Each structure stands twice: as C-alpha cells, then as structure tokens.
Amino acid sequence: MLDIHTIRLRHPWQHEPCERGTRWLRSFNWPAGLVAREIARLVIDPLPDSAVVRLNGQTLVAEAEGLFDITSLLAEHNRLALELSGSASAGDTVCPFDVRLEIVEG
Helix, strand or coil: CCCEEEEECCCCCEEEEECCEEEEEEEEECCCCCCCCEEEEEEEECCCCCCEEEECCEECCCCECCEEECHHHCCCEEEEEEEECCCCCCCCCCCCCEEEEEEEEC
16 A cells, blocks of 8 residues: 655646646745655646646656656756646636645655
8 A cells, every 4th residue: 555645736826828828837845754765746636638737847748647757857946837728817826726746655
C-alpha cells in the first residue's frame, strides 16, 4: 500500500489572457520534508484534453489522465501554469480544477 501525503494547491491563483484563452498561475515552494526516495506528483482533476500544463517553464506530459511526475522538475521556488481555452472573470482567484501535489514514499 502506498503512503501518500497530499498538499492541495488552493487559492490564491492568478490568471491572465494567453493564446489558448486563460493561463492560471500559482507559485509554491519545495514541499517540506521531501527526500530523495520520494516521488512528487502533480494531480489536476478534471483536466481537459486541450489544457497545457507547465512547471517552471517546462511543458509537462501526463503519465495518466491529469497525473504528472514532477520530481525532477521541482525547485526551491516553483511556478505552475495551466493554459486553458475560455476566459476567467477579472477578480477570480479560484482555479476551476482540483490541483494537488502528492508525495509518494518510494
């Protein structure tokens, strides 16, 4: 059985217009206590097929629907970007998806 620690990336999110429609942005720091034997996964639920996900400027490729292994891309300070079709309201700081980090003990 996997031991999973979950960190929810709730508000505050920022958004801005982009070529696809809207880019949702959020910063976060290195997960406290993450050690070499652990795996860090980004989970976005539900993630539209047309979405583009970037971490620290790198485009991510999903291992499964809405699941990304980000272990090798994590830095002390991180910037997550979700590019989606459509627009967001000017004052909206709540991302329309459940976004979380899962730290899996390896």
